[in-house]
Amino acid sequence: MVFQxxxxxxxxxxxLDHLIELRTRLLRSIVVLAIAFVICFSFADDIxxxxxRPLTEAFPxxxxxxxxxxxxxxxxxxxxxxxxxxxxxxxxxxxxxxxAFVAPxxxxxxxxxxxxxxxxxxxxxFSGAALAYxxxxxxxxxxxxxxxxQKGGLTLEALPGTGDYLSLVMQFILAFGISFLxxxxxxxxxxxxxxxxxxxxxxxRYVIVAITAVAAIITPPDVVSQLxxxxxxxxxxxxxxxxxxxxxxxxxxxxTTVQTAEAPAEAP
Numbered sequence: 508m509v510f511q512x513x514x515x516x517x518x519x520x521x522x523l524d525h526l527i528e529l530r531t532r533l534l535r536s537i538v539v540l541a542i543a544f545v546i547c548f549s550f551a552d553d554i555x556x557x558x559x560r561p562l563t564e565a566f567p568x569x570x571x572x573x574x575x576x577x578x579x580x581x582x583x584x585x586x587x588x589x590x591x592x593x594x595x596x597x598x599x600x601x602x603x604x605x606x607a608f609v610a611p612x613x614x615x616x617x618x619x620x621x622x623x624x625x626x627x628x629x630x631x632x633f634s635g636a637a638l639a640y641x642x643x644x645x646x647x648x649x650x651x652x653x654x655x656x657q658k659g660g661l662t663l664e665a666l667p668g669t670g671d672y673l674s675l676v677m678q679f680i681l682a683f684g685i686s687f688l689x690x691x692x693x694x695x696x697x698x699x700x701x702x703x704x705x706x707x708x709x710x711x712r713y714v715i716v717a718i719t720a721v722a723a724i725i726t727p728p729d730v731v732s733q734l735x736x737x738x739x740x741x742x743x744x745x746x747x748x749x750x751x752x753x754x755x756x757x758x759x760x761x762x763t764t765v766q767t768a769e770a771p772a773e774a775p
Contacts, residue, residue, distance in 0.1 A: 532604040539600045543593035551585040554592050558676050561640065562667070565648035575669045584669045591677060598629060620698060628691055635687030635739075639679040643735045647679075650731050675727065682725040686740050693747040704751035707744075714744055 547554060563571055575581045606625050610618055655665055696702045707714065718740045719733075726732040 529608060532608050536597070536601045536604050540593055540597045543596040544589055547592040547596065548585065548589035551589045551592075555585065555588045555673075558588070558673070561644040562648050562672065565645055565652055572666065573669050573672060574666050580668070580670050584673050587673055587677075602629065624691055624695065628688060631687040631691065632684040635683035635685070636680045638687075638735075638739065639683035643683065643732055644676065644679050646735070647727065647729060647732045650729060678725070678727065679732075683736060683739075686721070686725070686736060687743065689740055689743050690747040690750070693744070694750065697751055704748055704755065707751075708748055715741060718744065 559573065562573075565571070575584070602625060652665055655663055657663070693702070693707065697704065697707075719737055722733045722736040722740065726736050
């Protein structure tokens with residue numbers, strides 16, 4: 508019984524150490540997020556002004572306006588803006604803490620394989636967010652504002668609310684940012700052996716249907732936004748297949764080199 512208790516204690520000790528380390532890294536991430544929130548809240552007006560710019564440019568000069576119908580709505584919009592900006596600002600540190608927690612349990616080869624994804628993930632996310640902000644949102648807003656005018660003798664005017672507009676902007680940015688992580692997901696699945704390039708290529712038609720469904724669900728209900736998400740996601744899918752193909756070629760060439768080096772020399 509003594510040996511059993513000692514064995515249990517020895518197995519529990521590493522688990523407690525990992526839990527303590529996880530708690531420490533979570534607390535660090537929360538502290539950094541809180542500091543980023545305080546900083547971003549000080550500039551919430553400027554950040555919201557930046558997010559409003561696509562709508563401002565979609566309106567005719569000097570005609571656009573945002574309204575709020577609840578007295579507390581504008582205040583909570585600033586809090587949401589600050590929290591959203593704080594998460595974007597603190598994301599690199601949070602990702603670094605996550606990597607620092609996971610990395611010690613990986614072999615050197617696994618660290619080398621996963622390290623590129625640590626840099627690829629934020630790059631792809633912000634690329635999708637930039638596409639949404641600079642291309643998709645201005646195009647979509649101009650499309651929505653085309654419905655202004657005279658309808659049945661009455662004036663139809665767009666008066667977007669601050670809360671609704673912020674929700675729409677966050678939906679655009681998050682939808683495009685997360686969707687651009689498709690290559691990371693596919694490459695990780697391929698590295699784990701769950702899927703192969705041949706299987707994905709064989710399911711291409713079903714993948715395109717799935718991408719179309721995702722674009723229709725996570726974007727506002729207009730064809731323009733859906734197409735602007737569908738086409739990049741399809742290109743990212745094809746790009747992932749190309750990267751997998753190049754990886755297979757490189758691995759095959761390396762295996763051939765090793766086999767050639769290990770082959771016994773022929774007798775003269």
